Amino acid sequence: MAVGCSTFAYLTIYSNTSGSIVGCVTQCVNMSMAIDEGHCSGKGCCEVDIPTGMTTATIQVATYLYCSYAFVVRNGYYLFSKDHLEKLPYQMFPVVFDWSVGNETCKESLSRGTNACKGNSTCVEAESGYGYRCQYNQGFEGNPYLHACTDINECDTQIHTCLSKDNCLNSIGSYSCFCPNGQSGNGSIIGGCHEKIHKNILPEIVTGAGLIAVFVGTCLLYLRYQKRKLTKLKEKFFKQNGGLILLQQLSTREESSRTTQIFTAEQLKKATNNYDDNLVVGRGGFGTVYKGLLENDKAVAIKKSKTVNPTQVEQFINEVIVLSQINHRNVVKLLGCCLETEVPLLVYEFVRNGTLFDFIHNENKRNNFNWENRLRVAAEAAGALSYLHSAASIPIVHRDVKSANILLDEDFTAKVSDFGTSRFIPRDQVALATMVQGTFGYLDPEYMQTSQLTEKSDVYSFGVVLAELLTGQKALSFERPEGNENLAIYFLSCLKENRLFEALQVGILNVDNKQQIVEVANVTAKCLRLKGEERPYIKEVAVELERIRQHLLLMSPSSKRYEHGSSSHQNTKCGSIGNDEEALLSLAYGR
Structure with missing residues (x-):
């Protein structure tokens, strides 16, 4: 939860050796604006669910105005009030940990012999979908993680339903109630036992057979009823989800x-x-x-x-x-x-080769991801976004452009994916007012401040992807020095301080592609301008990247020399990026 005006709250989550960041942003122009009391709608208060499978979490918060708070709280406990923007009246909040064992399913852990559940217990899947838990079987007690659970003697513990202890017979995991010798009936209710009467059992057999027939018939009717009920439920969901409109x-x-x-x-x-x-x-x-x-x-x-x-x-x-x-x-x-x-x-x-994020940040995959492939993926992704903005029947703003949403097939062909947050912007409109959505580190700062979504918002996010391709750095990382957690800020500061080549990911720089890298950095700086109106259209970006790529193809003999070469330039002293350094910086900062 985050409470405050223009507040950014981040939760850094570590799972095994990898880390990720979730968070949300609040919006309010001033203290007098309309606030939804009791609801975290984004105005003064926002919330985001914590993903499963985490081992460590760290909270950080940043703000520009007023007081700000960020905290983890049990779902449904906290109710937001406008008064909380001035002072939060709580010192502590309750938290519930939904824990589980390991990262395997019951089936996987049992097949590999790593399951932690001891005897007389059952492995159950964790509701979070991550790991499992151990639960002692009915009629047993103990800690199923330490040793085999022991049988509960229900007759001695008085948790049975028999008339008395004398009518109770314990068994492993259960018990039964019986009548004294010479009597029959139900030993769990008063008056349930009676003297045995010898009589002709034929009528009882006939009655039993009749009851069985009734039972079978009832079951068949019930199954038919359930089938009809399921069919009606599917029809209900089909209509509810717009099936008739779609047809x-x-x-x-x-x-x-x-x-x-x-x-x-x-x-x-x-x-x-x-x-x-x-x-x-x-x-x-x-x-x-x-x-x-x-x-x-x-x-x-x-x-x-x-x-x-x-x-x-x-x-x-x-x-x-x-x-x-x-x-x-x-x-x-x-x-x-x-x-x-x-x-x-x-x-x-289905795209088989994974995400661009994996090929940038996974060392095993990165070794096969040379500069030629990076430049081609960048040009293809820009071309796809240009198609969405300009050639689709209704212009589409993707709204969540990031390396994890660009897939690569077996030939390293880029495939833009995940349109879950995309929005259509009619051709007669320039912007669309929406709640701010996207991924921190890639979000357009102007969109975050104004809630006005434009196609230039995708351009900024794509600029972060280009910076990611060049530097190999994540879009948001608290491992970088303070003030440079955001990749866009870090990249532009490297340009300002004439450290472009030092900032590049190891293995992509050589004597043949310096000029191409400078040109791509130039395009990246234009995309990362703070004001949307000063950024280029994505169509212009696509044309420029394709021009640079065609120039690379013309240099194919040289490119083959460095395609599998080892170019460890990370510690090389960075030279000038060109005589037009000041012009490049002006592009970056919109001056």
Whole structure:
């Protein structure tokens, strides 16, 4: 939770050896503006869920105005009030830890022999989806992590339901109630035992058979009822998620009807082996992505969102229609959707080689990611964004451009993905007022301050991706010196201090590509200008990057010399980046 005006709260989370950052930003122009009492809507107060699987968390907060607070609190405990902007009336908050053991599922840990559960206990999956817990079996007690649980003698502990201890017989994990010798009946209720009466059992057999027949018939009717109930529930979700609107739209758009497929819940459940955790290829704040295999052996990526806003169903259907019409080699293709579940499922083409983020920051992958590939990926991603901004039937602002949302196939071809937060901006509008959404480190500062989304917001985020490609640094890192946590600030300061070549990631610099790197840095600086109106359009960025790339291709003999070469220039003293250094800095700072 963050409370304050223009407050940025970050939660740095470490899981094993990797770290990530989540957070939120509050907006309020002054203390007199309308505030939603009791709600963290972003005006004076904002909130974000903590991801699962963390081992360590650190809170940091930054602000420009008034008092600010950031804290972790039990979900649903804190109610925001406007008075809290002046002083928060709490010293402490309750916190609940949803802990679990390890990072394996029960099935994985049992098959590998690493399961921590001792005898007479059961392994249960953690509700968070990360790790597992041990739970002693019914009728047993003890610590299932330390030793085998022991049997509870219900007869001695008086937790039985028998008439008395004398009518109770303990067994391993359970107990039973019996009647004294010579009597029969129910030993757990007063008057339940009675003298045995010998009589003809044939009527009892007939009665029993009749009861069994009634029971079987009732079960069949119940199963039929449940099937009809499930069918009606699917129909309800289909209508609720805009299925009728989608069918109507598809019938009027011939091109979309040929490319968009409406999948059934059973098809996607089968494709993902009932959403097996082993098939998860990505988790984010908006949902989980599974790898699936359709009946025709076609691999797909299935995105299962966490929530959907019922008031935005029509907009969601419009997004499905428009995205299904996008046919660009550098945009992940939307194949269809499923509307029979409570939350709609989106089905995309599957891109096998992972994300650009992995190839920049994973040392094993980075060794095969040379300057030529980096420049090509940058040009292709810029071309895809240019298509979304200019050539789509309705201009689309991606709103969450980052290296983790640029996928690479086996040939290192870029594929822009994840349109979960994208927005359509009609051609007669320049900006769109929205709640600020995106990823810290990539967010346009002007958008954060004004809440006015423009296509120049994507340009700034893409500038951060270019800086990431050049430096190999993460967009937001508290390992850098104070004041340089933000990559954009760090990169521009390197340009200002004439340290561009020192800031480059090891292995991409050589004598043949210095000029190309300076030109890409020039483009990056233009994208990172604080004022959106001073940034170039993404189409201009795409043209410039393609020009630089074509120049590199003309130098193919030289490029082959450094494609597999070792160029460790990190400790090399940085020379001048050119006679136009002052002009480059002017571009960076908008002067």
